[in-house]
Amino acid sequence: MPVTNKRRPTIHDVARASGVSRGTVSRALNGDPYVSTAALAAVRRAVAETGYVVNRAARSLVTQRTGTVVMVLSEPQEKLFEDPNFSVLLRVATRRLAQRDVALVMMVAGDDGDRERVVRYLRGGHADGVLLLSAHSGDPLLAELETLAIPAVACGAVLGREGVIPYAAADDREGARQMAQYLVDQGRKKIATITGPLDTPGGLNRLEGFCDVLGRKAVKKLIAHGDYSRHSGEAAMRELLDRVPDLDAVFVGSDLMAAGALAVLRERGRRVPEDVAVGGFDDSAIAGSTHPKLTTVRQPLEQVATETVRLLLELIDGADTVDSVILPTDLVTRESA
C-alpha cells in the first residue's frame, strides 16, 4: 500500500488511477454526455479513492468562471448591520448559493476606498456576479458595474434603475396600503406616518401606498421622515407629536423605527393602542419583542433572498435578461393596532 503523499491529488492522479485520460476524467466530472458508463464508474471510484477535489483556480483560469459571487453592502455599514432584515438575506443567500456550489464573498462599499476595492476585485475577474444590497440610485458603483458588464441583481429595487438592474423585492406599496386601510377600518381619524429615507424603495414606496389610501393633500403635516434607525424613529415620533398632538395612529416604515416610536409614545404618556395605534413594517424579530407587540406588515424576506439569488444565477448562466419579481406582503395584527 503506497504511502499517501502530502500533495493534493490532481486530475492526473485520477486519470492514472482510473485508467483513462485526463480529458475523459474532466468530461466525467463535468457531466459531459459523451462518457461511457464504464469510464464514468472508473472515474468515480478513482475520485473516491484518491480524495480528489478539483482545483478551482486552475479551472477558473481556463473557463473564465470563478464560482464566486460578491455580496456588496452599499449602505453605510452601521445602519445596515443594525437592520435585522440583513441577517435573513445573508443567511438565505449564502445557503442558496452553496447549494449550487457558488461561494459568497462579502464586501462593504461604504466609502470611496471600499468601493475602489470592490471594483478592483470585480475587474480582476474574481466573481461571476454581484448581489447588491440596498444600493442607492446615486451610488457610483452602479456606473462601474455597467461598464464592467458583469451580471448584477439587487435585493430590493434600485430607485431610478428599476429597468436596468433586475431585482426581487416585497410589494412595499401594496403592503403600505394594507396597513393604511387597516388603520382606517379601525376607525382611526388622524393617521400619521414615519417614512424611511425617500431615496430608498422602502421609504418611497411605502409612503406612496400610504398616500394611495389617505390622499395626498390631507397629510402634509402628518408625514415625518426617518432613516430606518431606531433613534430616527424616536425623533420623528416626537416631531409628529409636537405638530399634531391629537393624532390617533401612526404607520411607521420599519419595525425598528416603530420600536423607537413606541418608546416615545410611552414617554409622552400615550397609551398604545388605546390613544394611538402603531403599525410597523417588516415583521422582523423585534416586532414580537416590543411592548405592546407590534402590528406590522410581513415581508417575505426569505423568498426575496431566494428569488434574488435565482435571478442572478440565471444571468450568470447566460440569460440575456431576467424579469424582476415583486412578492406579496401580509398584514400581521398583534397588539399595537
Added chain:
Amino acid sequence: MPVTNKRRPTIHDVARASGVSRGTVSRALNGDPYVSTAALAAVRRAVAETGYVVNRAARSLVTQRTGTVVMVLSEPQEKLFEDPNFSVLLRVATRRLAQRDVALVMMVAGDDGDRERVVRYLRGGHADGVLLLSAHSGDPLLAELETLAIPAVACGAVLGREGVIPYAAADDREGARQMAQYLVDQGRKKIATITGPLDTPGGLNRLEGFCDVLGRKAVKKLIAHGDYSRHSGEAAMRELLDRVPDLDAVFVGSDLMAAGALAVLRERGRRVPEDVAVGGFDDSAIAGSTHPKLTTVRQPLEQVATETVRLLLELIDGADTVDSVILPTDLVTRESA
C-alpha cells in the same frame, strides 16, 4: 489611437507597454527588491495605462495561495443570526481583511451536508485560512480542520480546545464577576442567574465568574439555563420566579435573554429595578432599547474581531503558533440595576 479591446489586459500587455519582460513586471508588482527604479516606474505607468489587474486564479495556481479566508458559522443558523453580536463580528472582519486584500467568504455549517461542503471547499485549497464562529467542542468540523492542517482561528474560545485552536475573546469570567459583585454591592441578597448553553464559552465562563463571587453551594436553585435566544430568557425567568419567588436580582448571560427576562418580570408584576435588579451581558444595541434600559457588561467585540483576524493573518503568513488574546470587559450601568 488603438481601440481598446474588450479582453482584460494581462501581464503580457503590461510587459509590452513598459518595454520589460513579464518576469520583471511580476517582480515589480510583487515588491521584489531586485528591480531597477527605472523598470519599476515604467511598469507602474504601464499598469495605470492599461488598467491591468492581476488575475488571482493564475497567481493562485502557481503560488498555492488564494487570498481568501472562510468564515464558518457553526451555530444552528437561526440562533446565530438572531444574535446581534454576529453583525459586529462580520462587519469588522470583512473590513480588516479587505484592508489586506483578502476576501472573506461566508459558509454555514449547520448540518452534515453543509459541513461536507465546507470541508470540500477547504480540501479544494480554495482558502488560506478559516475563521470559526461559535464552534462547539464536539463539532466534527474541528477534527477535519486538524487533518487539513489549514490555519484556523476562533472568535471566542472553543471549549476543550483552547490549547489547539487559538482565539480572541472577551474575558467572560471576569465580566461576570464584575456584574455579580456590582449586584452584591447594591445590597441584593437573592441573586439568580440565567446562563447561556454550558457548552459555549460564554455560557460556562460567565457562570464561573458568577460563582466566583457568590459561592458554589448557595446558588443551586438560583441557576437556570437558556440558549441565548430571547425566548429561552423568558422561559428561564419564569422557572426562576416559580422556584424562588423572592429573588431580588438576576444576572442574565446575554442582553437578548435579558430582554426576555424583563418582559416576564413585567408580566409577573415585578418592578425593575425596585423589586428585581436585572443585569445583562454584551452591551448590544438591544440594551439601550429595553424598558428599563439594561445595565450590562460591555464586550469589546470590535477588538475581538480585529484580534481574531490579526491572529489568522499571522498564521497564514507563516507563524508556527500564535497566542490567544483575552480582552477586558466593562460594566455599563443604566436603569435595570
Added chain:
DNA sequence: CTGAAAGCGCTAACAT
C-alpha cells in the same frame, strides 16, 4: 538586475 522558459491544474478543441 533582467530575460527566457518551465510549469501550476485544468478544460476544450481536435483528432481519431
Added chain:
DNA sequence: ATGTTAGCGCTTTCAG
C-alpha cells in the same frame, strides 16, 4: 466515446 494537445495568466527558477 476517448486520447492528445494547446493554452488560460502568472510566478519563479535559471542563466546571463
